[in-house]
Amino acid sequence: MEIIITGLNHKSSDIFHREEVSKKILTKELRSKFIFDIKQLFNEEIGKQLIQESAIISTCNRAEFIFAVSGSSNNSNKNTDYAIIIKNIILRYLFGNNFENEELQSMFYIYKNFEAVRHFFIVTSSLDSMIIGEPQILGQIKESYNEACEFKNTGLILNKLFHKAFYCAKRVRTETKIAAAPVSISYAAVELAKKIFNDISNKKVLLLGTGEMGKIAAKHFIKQGVSEIFITNRTKEKAVKLAEELDGYDSKTIIDFNEYYKILTVADIVLCSTGAETYVIKYEDIQPIIKMRKQKPIFLIDISVPRNIDPEINKISNVYLFDIDDIGKIIENNLDVRQQEADFAEKITEEEAKDFMDWKNSLNAVPIIVNLRSKVNDILFTELRKYINNKDENIEAIANSITNKILHEPITKIKRSEIDFNGLNLMEAVKILFDLDLNIGSVSKENKETKKEILNCGDYSNDSSDSNNNNEKNDYYNNKIIQLNNKKS
Amino acid sequence: MIFKNYYFIPLALYVLSYAVLYFKKDNPYKSFIFFIYSAFIIQSAIIFIGLDKYHFTMIIPIDLMIFLNSWILMLIIILFELLYKAKYIVIYATPLVIAGLLISYFAPSADITAILRVDSWLLIAHIVLILAGDSLFTLAFILSLIYIFQERKLKLKKNLKIVNNSNNKSSNTKAGLFNLRKNFNYFNLGNGYNLELLDNMNYQCLKLGFPALTAGIVIGIYLSSALFKSMSSVKPIEIISFITWLIYAFLLHERVAKGLRGNKAALLSIAGFIMILLAVGFSFYLFPEFHGFK
Structure with a gap:
């Protein structure tokens, strides 16, 4: 099974291309259709149903597509490398026949297996974010995961990958000072506002749309003591809900979305984060408004992708517009301390990525272990029944217990054979020694429970304390996976 | 010792205050402002002694006049x-005071006797108002x-500092230009470095400076006519003063x-100041005869 990640982010591409991609996967329905179409196109190209699992990470700064593909491709051949095939299919889907354009090709990166896992952990831990250490990305990835589960696109590999990524992000946040320095988009927005206005406490804020980032920025401005906040959204209920969230703050007014431009004459700070595909605030809207404001400065922050405020507006005198890329660049130039912590955090992600790959590699041994276990169990059961006069259930329990005890060490060694005994193929040896059925697909339905058990208790009764910690972690994730699988089934 | 040599004391202290910004690594503001205030106190003492020498008549040599202007500016x-x-x-703004002190040192220090007949309080009012306005x-x-500089940075979104890294102990840079840059950032990131306050202060300068300039010009015209007994002749200084007044x-x-407000107001302010420079140039150096000094 190969893990493939392809996509683009704020480092590899500009906002125009990100906008283009974002528009194609803006809604849940579009994303669902996207995955369905990509799978179908891939099947047509390869002739086999190989994409087993998939997920889409879509934030303001990135659009990444994660796939778990059966088998392994030929890396040396461009035509049989699954990652390149998937990338080209996606590019063709998003940009039409222009997909071979060199600029587009360089914007879309590809990561495979270990690199993909490490990249995903780096992203989840907010080390690849525009603002290193910002907390929003974790929430966004959790949402993506929920959505992928809802579409029934995740399985054993991606379930584990996501949970491991969440664990890794938590480790990074607790073991490093990455989140200690107060630099985030909302912080930057407030600091930029302080460069324009002398006293924020007498300023009025208009929150246009109820996007997550806008919401956080609005809360940050409230903390700074702005005099009033106006909330508007196309769906009024969402605006009401947000107003309810701002429980301790009294000076809030919900206004009708069609009348927000009236507030532009009095609001000093405008936070825009709607899900609209086009400009909500246009150049020609602001020009008369700035005259009506008697040239009083207005600070516009566009946190949405695609952008909702016409960038040309920045050319108008006394109007200051910053979009997500502008703020990101400013923050990047202000982040010396976080960068040092990020280096340490990357080591954690690498460690976790290795851990995940070990687990993933151990999956190759599952069919052999299942067969071996089944064979030993059957022999024991048959032999014990000959000599012990007891109920079948009791004999089965004894057989299971002895099987577990006898096979624990060999199974652990087999699972770790690719890591601990580099080059020494224990699996092949076991197959020959016990004359096991070599067909992976031959694992019977009855044996599926055994397979789950193996995944669940891979390091059963390990005595060393270090390994116990790992066992706890593995048990936690394996249980989660089994729970999810049960739910799905 | 020639009196104008004393001008060097505040001048040296003002320059020293900038040296602090170059050399001092931590907490530069206290030392900087200490030298600035010390220099100002000494400058005040010198101006008091200088004016006392002329019995506060304001009929003083040009060098002392420029020194007085620097003191008012400070x-x-x-x-x-x-x-x-x-x-x-x-x-x-202090570099302009330093420039004023340097000019005052090299300016002529001959006593003026031509306008002794003028009522002294009107002359004091004229000079003080004009200098305060200027x-x-x-x-x-x-x-x-x-x-304009700050607005340009905000519009172009370049070199915008939002975090003060001056306390970053990991910095290995020792002293010199790095300190200077860091210390300037320290000031730029402090309270009040924002467009609204800059514009507001600019407006306050205009609100106070315009009446002072207007009154100063009116008194000046009156003095000129009283001195030369002719209201009809229009002198270049009056034309330039009038243009300056019109701009403001x-x-x-x-x-x-x-x-x-904002950018356009700032540009007009700059234009007005250029006219003031021309007026001062005309008054003192280029055509002193038109001001009635000769």
Whole structure:
């Protein structure tokens, strides 16, 4: 099974291309259709149903597509490398026949297996974010995961990958000072506002749309003591809900979305984060408004992708517009301390990525272990029944217990054979020694429970304390996976 | 010792205050402002002694007049700094005071006797009002330059510092230009370095400077006519003063009536200041005869 990640982010591409991609996967329905179409196109190209699992990470700064593909491709051949095939299919889907354009090709990166896992952990831990250490990305990835589960696109590999990524992000946040320095988009927005206005406490804020980032920025401005906040959204209920969230703050007014431009004459700070595909605030809207404001400065922050405020507006005198890329660049130039912590955090992600790959590699041994276990169990059961006069259930329990005890060490060694005994193929040896059925697909339905058990208790009764910690972690994730699988089934 | 040699004491202290910014690594503001205040106190003492020498008649040599102008400018700078708690004003405006002190040192120091017949209080009023008005517009000019610079940074979104890394102990850079840059950032990131306050201070300068300039010009015209007994002859200084006055009158009108602010207001302030420079040039150096000094 190969893990493939392809996509683009704020480092590899500009906002125009990100906008283009974002528009194609803006809604849940579009994303669902996207995955369905990509799978179908891939099947047509390869002739086999190989994409087993998939997920889409879509934030303001990135659009990444994660796939778990059966088998392994030929890396040396461009035509049989699954990652390149998937990338080209996606590019063709998003940009039409222009997909071979060199600029587009360089914007879309590809990561495979270990690199993909490490990249995903780096992203989840907010080390690849525009603002290193910002907390929003974790929430966004959790949402993506929920959505992928809802579409029934995740399985054993991606379930584990996501949970491991969440664990890794938590480790990074607790073991490093990455989140200690107060630099985030909302912080930057407030600091930029302080460069324009002398006293924020007498300023009025208009929150246009109820996007997550806008919401956080609005809360940050409230903390700074702005005099009033106006909330508007196309769906009024969402605006009401947000107003309810701002429980301790009294000076809030919900206004009708069609009348927000009236507030532009009095609001000093405008936070825009709607899900609209086009400009909500246009150049020609602001020009008369700035005259009506008697040239009083207005600070516009566009946190949405695609952008909702016409960038040309920045050319108008006394109007200051910053979009997500502008703020990101400013923050990047202000982040010396976080960068040092990020280096340490990357080591954690690498460690976790290795851990995940070990687990993933151990999956190759599952069919052999299942067969071996089944064979030993059957022999024991048959032999014990000959000599012990007891109920079948009791004999089965004894057989299971002895099987577990006898096979624990060999199974652990087999699972770790690719890591601990580099080059020494224990699996092949076991197959020959016990004359096991070599067909992976031959694992019977009855044996599926055994397979789950193996995944669940891979390091059963390990005595060393270090390994116990790992066992706890593995048990936690394996249980989660089994729970999810049960739910799905 | 020639009296004007004393001008070097405040001059040296002002220069020293900038040296602090170059060499001092931690907490530069305290040392900087200590030297600035010390220099100002010494400058005040010198101006008091200088004016006392001429019995506060204001019929004083040009060098002392320029020295007085520098002192008024510094007084206004310090008052604005204290009033608006904007530390950066001192750092950016003091070089003009230093320039004024240097000019005063090289300016002629001959006594003026030609206008002794004029009522002394009117002359004092004329000089003090004109110098105060000019100083306020000088400060407005500096503030306008800072405004335009800062606005440009915000519009282009380049070199915008939002986090002060001056406390970053990991920095290995020892001293010199790095300190200077870091210390300037310290001032720029402090309270009050924002467009709204810069514009507001610019407006305050205009509101105070315009009546002072108007009154000063009116008294000046009256004195000129009384001195030369002819209202009809229009001198270049009067034309330039009138143009300067018109620029500031237009600026004030636009601000009050149409709410003009920001970039355009700053540009007009700069234009007005250039006219003041021309007027001063005409008054003292280029055509001294037109001011009645000769």
